[in-house]
Amino acid sequence: MLYNQKNSNFAIMNNMPSSSFHEIVMIGAGNLATHLSWAFTCAGHSIKGVYSRSLQSAEMLAKRNGRGCVATNKLQEILQADIYVIAVTDTALSQIISSWPEHCKGGVVLHTSGSVPMSLLKEVGGDYGVLYPLQTFSKQRKISFSDIPCFVEGNSPQTTDIIVNLANTISQTVHFLDSHRRKRLHLAAVFACNFVNHLYDLASELLKDENLDPQWLQPLIRETADKINSLSPRQAQTGPALRADKKIMTQHLGQLDEFPELQSIYKSLSNSIYNTFHGSYDKL
Amino acid sequence: MLYNQKNSNFAIMNNMPSSSFHEIVMIGAGNLATHLSWAFTCAGHSIKGVYSRSLQSAEMLAKRNGRGCVATNKLQEILQADIYVIAVTDTALSQIISSWPEHCKGGVVLHTSGSVPMSLLKEVGGDYGVLYPLQTFSKQRKISFSDIPCFVEGNSPQTTDIIVNLANTISQTVHFLDSHRRKRLHLAAVFACNFVNHLYDLASELLKDENLDPQWLQPLIRETADKINSLSPRQAQTGPALRADKKIMTQHLGQLDEFPELQSIYKSLSNSIYNTFHGSYDKL
Known part of the structure; x- marks a missing residue:
């Protein structure tokens, strides 16, 4: 294991086996969700679906993600996946967590916020964690994710491993960081x-x-x-x-x-x- | 004439005849004086002397400017030149102007400040003007002057011409700008x-x-x-x-x-x- 949960300043090297490609559902269709979708797709993951309160936004991003990506504005209708990446405003995040669908409790639920503690995700009932990319995103501007430092945290060493590996597929700089210091x-x-x-x-x-x-x-x-x-x-x-x-x-x-x-x-x-x-x- | 004093947004193209190399005396040996000296020397001008309140600073910069460049901490002892470039803090500027040496009244006296009106230089008794490079300078960091926008003003069209031509030898972007708008x-x-x-x-x-x-x-x-x-x-x-x-x-x-x-x-x-x-x- 190349990272150390206790030493958050320790950079984590890319050590993901090539078979670790995931099925991902994106929750959110804003700036960050758009940029993350591009990065995940380029890294070989499959974005199965996009949820957004606005169906039009969800459809726009799903279209960009390629064939087979399903758009919905109903949280209860999102597809099952390995990983759910919630990239919405902090206000919307609480609402989504409190109505997290029962059929999605098998996957790892991530939020991407710098200021929300990981513990807020406890309510989703399965594994959870954080993937916080430190960057400013505008839809009109394409960005290379590989230079963006990403800060991760998981509810268990195993979950942290999964998130570290996922982050390593899109960024060269991945660090473990607890909620207090991420804030x-x-x-x-x-x-x-x-x-x-x-x-x-x-x-x-x-x-x-x-x-x-x-x-x-x-x-x-x-x-x-x-x-x-x-x-x-x-x-x-x-x-x-x-x-x-x-x-x-x-x-x-x-x-x-x-x-x-x-x-x-x-x-x-x-x-x-x-x-x-x-x-x-x-x-x- | 490629620039227009009345239209300060009009960029001035490089139209200096190759024979217009000047003998320059630098007043000041700080960040800006150091960077300007490098730029003038690279452009083919000759820095005859450097004045600074601290003889040590003057000597350090004179040494960098090459053989024949004379250092002094006595304003009355600076050499005669075509152009005197005052690159000091605004507070020191007033003191220098008020004790400007009689034997230097034949040259053009320039200040490099963004916030001091050109008219302050009237006291030097000859021709005068402003060459304001819009950039932040630190001694430890070398900078290419050619990309730095320079803003110029002279006490007469002829003096403005001289300053424009001088500025064009070190920068690709030279604009006329009056004192009010430079502020x-x-x-x-x-x-x-x-x-x-x-x-x-x-x-x-x-x-x-x-x-x-x-x-x-x-x-x-x-x-x-x-x-x-x-x-x-x-x-x-x-x-x-x-x-x-x-x-x-x-x-x-x-x-x-x-x-x-x-x-x-x-x-x-x-x-x-x-x-x-x-x-x-x-x-x-």
Whole structure:
């Protein structure tokens, strides 16, 4: 066994025998379900069915998964499979678990959420676990799963084995991670991805408002992301708050007088940078 | 003339005659001065001298610029040149301008700041202007200047011509931009780079605090930056605030109870994402 449940920082190597292809039913037809379906299909698994609250969405994804994949919007009508992958919002997840169909209790039920503890799945009555891929997904954008770190957990060593092997067929980086630490990872991802992307949006809006081209930011955005491959973010930091340039910071806040929300974001992030490098001071 | 001072969105093509190589003196020996020196030298210009308040820094950069480049920490002792490029912090800039040496009034004096108006240079007594490269620079990291958008402005059409031609020798993308709009561009860059990098830092700290590996975030960070090459940041947004998932947001705030500064950043950014997609609501 190449992984160690007790040492979650231990990478798990790909050691799946080639015969371990599974019959899978996808619960959900959104961004993540779509990307996972592509990845599973490419890896040789068979997606037998797709469930979604919207029949149209289920049919669209089932069609993409190829012949023989059955679409339904009735949970009680999903086909029996080895593995059920629930890739829906956290709110929808609870509803699905509470009405989990009796005839599906023989398979392994997985959820894909960063923030929901594995124990929530206890209710499904059979084996269960988690496969959390750390990435941001948009339907319009194809992604190679092999570089995406996947974090897994199972209700027993045997179930964990099954999930590890499944994850290894789609990703080169698979780690065991318990629910508590997965929650922390998910929170960090919100900072590093959702908030970062929103800052791109705010910067673009600031430019458009003056008829300037948001595309001009691209090389800067790329270098900011690339830089931390060779420097830590702490070493890579630049800008007025790092330099403790209060004159520029005050000028920036003045420029944001028309945009109180941006002003408040500017304050909280600049204060935090300042505190990181210079210790506490009178807030902006 | 391929550019137009009145239309700042008009890209300027490289039309510099090959004979326009300049003798340049660099004022400053920090990140930007170092990178600019490399770029100018590679483009065939001659860096005659380097000034820095610290003689050691000036000598280090002069050495890198090759034989014949003179280091000094006395502004009155800098050599005469065609072009003086001031690449120092905004605070140091005012001091340098106010003690600009009499014997250097024949050349063009440039500053490289995003936030300082060109008019501040009037005091130097000769021709002057701005060359603002939109990028984040760290000494430890080599960068190709050719992809960096440069924004220029001169005190007369003739001076603008000289700066445009100079900028064209190091960058493929040169735009005329007046001081007011350059200030806005600089502010947007603080959001898209300095704040973004700080969020990478906060995310890394959240992981280290639980003995998790910050490297796991790399594919997510890369995809978040790459995504907006094909989608707008607005289209690319994901996460709990976009989905109006208040349960997860409240849970995240609870996880940040020990980190009040991160809690405040979480609130201001989540509220802003929520407002962007769902309109105003009771704040977090």
